[in-house]
Amino acid sequence: MRVPISVTLTGALTGAMASSALAADVKLSIEIPRLSVAEYHRPYVAMWLEGADQSFVGNLAVWYDLKQKNNEGTKWLKDLRQWWRKSGRELTMPVDGLSTATRPPGTHQINIPLDRAPFAGLAAGEYQVVVEAAREVGGREILRIPFKWPLKSAEVLKVQGQNELGTVAVDLKP
Amino acid sequence: MRLAIKISAIALSLCVPLAAQAHRAWLLPSATVLSGDDVWVTVDAAVSNDLFYFEHFPLRIANIGTAPADMPGGRAIAAAELSIKAPDGSKVEARNGSIGRYRSTFDVHLTQKGTYKIAVSNHGVFASYKLNGETKRWRGTAEALAKEIPETAQDVKATMSQSRVEVFVTSGKPTRDALKITGAGLELEPITHPNDLFAETPASFRLLLDGKPAAGTKVSIVPGGNRYRDKLNEMSVTTDKDGKFSVTWPTAGMYWMEAVVRENATAVKGVNERRATYIATLEVLPQ
Numbered sequence: 001m002r003v004p005i006s007v008t009l010t011g012a013l014t015g016a017m018a019s020s021a022l023a024a025d026v027k028l029s030i031e032i033p034r035l036s037v038a039e040y041h042r043p044y045v046a047m048w049l050e051g052a053d054q055s056f057v058g059n060l061a062v063w064y065d066l067k068q069k070n071n072e073g074t075k076w077l078k079d080l081r082q083w084w085r086k087s088g089r090e091l092t093m094p095v096d097g098l099s100t101a102t103r104p105p106g107t108h109q110i111n112i113p114l115d116r117a118p119f120a121g122l123a124a125g126e127y128q129v130v131v132e133a134a135r136e137v138g139g140r141e142i143l144r145i146p147f148k149w150p151l152k153s154a155e156v157l158k159v160q161g162q163n164e165l166g167t168v169a170v171d172l173k174p
Numbered sequence: 175m176r177l178a179i180k181i182s183a184i185a186l187s188l189c190v191p192l193a194a195q196a197h198r199a200w201l202l203p204s205a206t207v208l209s210g211d212d213v214w215v216t217v218d219a220a221v222s223n224d225l226f227y228f229e230h231f232p233l234r235i236a237n238i239g240t241a242p243a244d245m246p247g248g249r250a251i252a253a254a255e256l257s258i259k260a261p262d263g264s265k266v267e268a269r270n271g272s273i274g275r276y277r278s279t280f281d282v283h284l285t286q287k288g289t290y291k292i293a294v295s296n297h298g299v300f301a302s303y304k305l306n307g308e309t310k311r312w313r314g315t316a317e318a319l320a321k322e323i324p325e326t327a328q329d330v331k332a333t334m335s336q337s338r339v340e341v342f343v344t345s346g347k348p349t350r351d352a353l354k355i356t357g358a359g360l361e362l363e364p365i366t367h368p369n370d371l372f373a374e375t376p377a378s379f380r381l382l383l384d385g386k387p388a389a390g391t392k393v394s395i396v397p398g399g400n401r402y403r404d405k406l407n408e409m410s411v412t413t414d415k416d417g418k419f420s421v422t423w424p425t426a427g428m429y430w431m432e433a434v435v436r437e438n439a440t441a442v443k444g445v446n447e448r449r450a451t452y453i454a455t456l457e458v459l460p461q
Contacts, residue, residue: 070211070212071210078207089348
């Protein structure tokens with residue numbers, strides 16, 4: 001299930017924003033599509049950073065059903081299949097600063113400070129932001145957004161999901 | 175024609191409950207990769223033609239229940255032993271076991287994190303001999319063979335059968351302690367963890383006979399769901415001198431793997447032949 005990725009570099013932004021780039025974080029915007037299905041559950045979503053060879057570097061965020069009693073929402077974490085084998089099965093959920101509740105349809109933004117893991121001390125090289133979504137009684141989708149580190153100029157990288165994810169964008173500023 | 179097939183199928187299941195000729199023995203877990211705190215799996219166990227549909231006979235398991243006495247071909251089959259090994263190597267009892275007309279079923283409560291090995295094994299001796307011109311059949315243990323077959327018997331043919339049907343399930347992170355082999359019969363020693371199998375990704379294993387490499391052995395791999403496709407899509411590989419073999423799974427799904435070793439000599443007195451069978455059901459996940 002490797003999804004071909006089309007990366008859109010929004011060139012217009014680069015010049016203007018590079019000079020005023022003060023915010024030291026990576027903005028990740030994730031669109032959860034509104035689906036017309038009989039039984040809808042909000043998707044579980046995992047976001048992580050990996051090398052160009054798909055080696056795991058670090059987690060960015062995990063959205064799962066925190067509200068169920070006795071932590072029962074952890075039962076479906078393994079449906080985030082790639083994340084589960086790369087990192088999830090090593091963790092005990094919930095993880096402070098990583099796991100939060102699932103989100104409704106719409107566009108959601110999260111900010112990851114550059115002075116914190118996994119960006120702090122990140123060696124130069126090629127990386128990708130990975131977003132994996134899995135929905136109970138629904139499908140699964142995984143998107144990858146490659147970028148080069150360290151950042152040379154500000155850029156917004158976008159990729160379009162097909163089923164479980166809408167537009168996923170990474171706003172990178174050096 | 176149809177009748178003939180039916181009769182031979184029943185006869186076969188009478189003699190060699192775990193041997194897979196036209197039909198196949200299997201275990202099917204409800205899941206192999208699990209997360210969460212209160213983790214259970216349900217395992218179906220059956221002998222069937224189609225994978226993994228229970229349409230022929232249940233896999234007889236000694237310690238999970240009693241088969242209905244009115245079942246066709248029922249009583250004569252010796253039940254196999256179920257053994258469930260936890261990640262720390264301890265034994266776990268099956269729960270909620272039952273044997274139905276077409277399948278056996280039981281639950282396993284995965285109270286530890288890590289990998290469990292669930293195995294159904296059977297061993298025994300099948301013999302045929304002539305007594306006063308009449309052909310007789312016998313089955314039992316290797317020890318009972320000499321005692322129970324009359325000394326005046328002629329043309330004694332005895333085959334020792336050892337079979338093992340396995341599945342692996344993991345709660346949380348995969349571990350390897352439960353994967354250890356027993357050293358008896360034909361067994362699988364995973365090199366790639368059996369709960370870390372992915373489509374289009376090669377996985378390797380070792381096949382061992384009595385703990386030693388089973389070199390040059392054919393391993394047959396059939397993807398599940400053959401009821402709804404015309405071709406069996408069987409893959410066949412042969413083990414190398416170290417008993418190693420490698421499989422690249424074309425797609426995600428449940429796969430049935432089988433290997434059989436036949437030997438014309440055994441260490442057991444009076445037994446001319448040995449047949450050792452290993453079967454595993456392996457789940458391959460999407461990338």
